[in-house]
Amino acid sequence: DFTADAKEKDKEILNVAHRGASGHAPEHTITSYKMGEKMHGDYIEIDLQMTKDGELIAMHDETLDRTTNGTGEVKDYTLKEIKELDAGSWFNEKYPDRAKGEYEGLQVPTLEEVFQTFGKNANYYIETKSPEVYPGMEQKLVEMVDKYSINKDKLLVQSFSSESLLKMNQIDPSIQLVQLMWYTSPATLTDAEVQSIKQYAMGIGPNSNMIDREYVQQAVQNGLEIHPYTVNEKEEMQKLIDWGVTGLFTNFPDLLHEVKKGK
Ligand code: G3P
Numbered sequence: 001d002f003t004a005d006a007k008e009k010d011k012e013i014l015n016v017a018h019r020g021a022s023g024h025a026p027e028h029t030i031t032s033y034k035m036g037e038k039m040h041g042d043y044i045e046i047d048l049q050m051t052k053d054g055e056l057i058a059m060h061d062e063t064l065d066r067t068t069n070g071t072g073e074v075k076d077y078t079l080k081e082i083k084e085l086d087a088g089s090w091f092n093e094k095y096p097d098r099a100k101g102e103y104e105g106l107q108v109p110t111l112e113e114v115f116q117t118f119g120k121n122a123n124y125y126i127e128t129k130s131p132e133v134y135p136g137m138e139q140k141l142v143e144m145v146d147k148y149s150i151n152k153d154k155l156l157v158q159s160f161s162s163e164s165l166l167k168m169n170q171i172d173p174s175i176q177l178v179q180l181m182w183y184t185s186p187a188t189l190t191d192a193e194v195q196s197i198k199q200y201a202m203g204i205g206p207n208s209n210m211i212d213r214e215y216v217q218q219a220v221q222n223g224l225e226i227h228p229y230t231v232n233e234k235e236e237m238q239k240l241i242d243w244g245v246t247g248l249f250t251n252f253p254d255l256l257h258e259v260k261k262g263k
């Protein structure tokens with residue numbers, strides 16, 4: 001569960017419930033996060049966006065269109081306006097075979113509500129999304145972490161933006177960071193890159209479909225954690241585990257749990 005001490009689990013592959021159990025329920029809702037916990041996820045993955053009035057909310061896209069019945073950019077709406085939106089019905093329409101009545105009308109959660117729901121000892125894996133669009137996002141994140149006395153040993157902050165991670169590091173060097181990577185062709189990791197990332201981050205998160213065994217080993221042998229995203233098929237999970245990854249982001253934490261149990 002999310003409050004178990006994932007790092008004490010001795011070299012277990014971290015099961016990161018990507019946007020919650022987002023293969024089963026509408027992503028980034030409290031329902032999806034709770035389901036992630038029930039399905040043996042070790043971490044809740046949370047993408048952050050910021051409202052017009054400076055509130056951090058859990059949402060993947062910069063726009064409301066895909067995952068709510070609203071339209072336009074998150075930054076142009078107040079929290080009150082966003083709270084009026086339905087963040088669940090789109091899922092029922094897109095995935096009729098997984099639809100549930102209870103998903104209708106689910107709200108977009110704030111980071112604060114997520115912390116209130118899961119508490120200070122949950123394992124949170126939080127991404128600063130589009131930090132260039134939201135100046136001050138890192139500061140607000142740290143303030144919220146401090147307000148709820150979130151256990152920093154169990155907190156990971158991730159970003160594609162090294163600038164954002166360096167800012168985090170400056171504001172609070174005790175928070176552990178993961179550098180996300182996006183490759184469009186077969187990936188390599190040079191010694192220089194490893195050394196530069198190790199200055200501020202404890203791990204990397206590459207897209208899973210462009211890496212190979214050598215890439216994974218280069219990270220692991222240099223003491224970096226490696227958590228590829230987003231892996232939804234059991235065969236693919238097993239392959240990456242065999243290569244030596246230390247965690248995986250998945251929309252189906254139940255499937256990763258089965259793979260870990262050898263099922
Ligand atoms: O944070 C890991 C993975 O989620 C990065 O891609 O676009 O799903 O946030 P994205």
Ligand code: CA
Nearest residue numbers: 045046047127
């Ligand atoms: Ca993410």
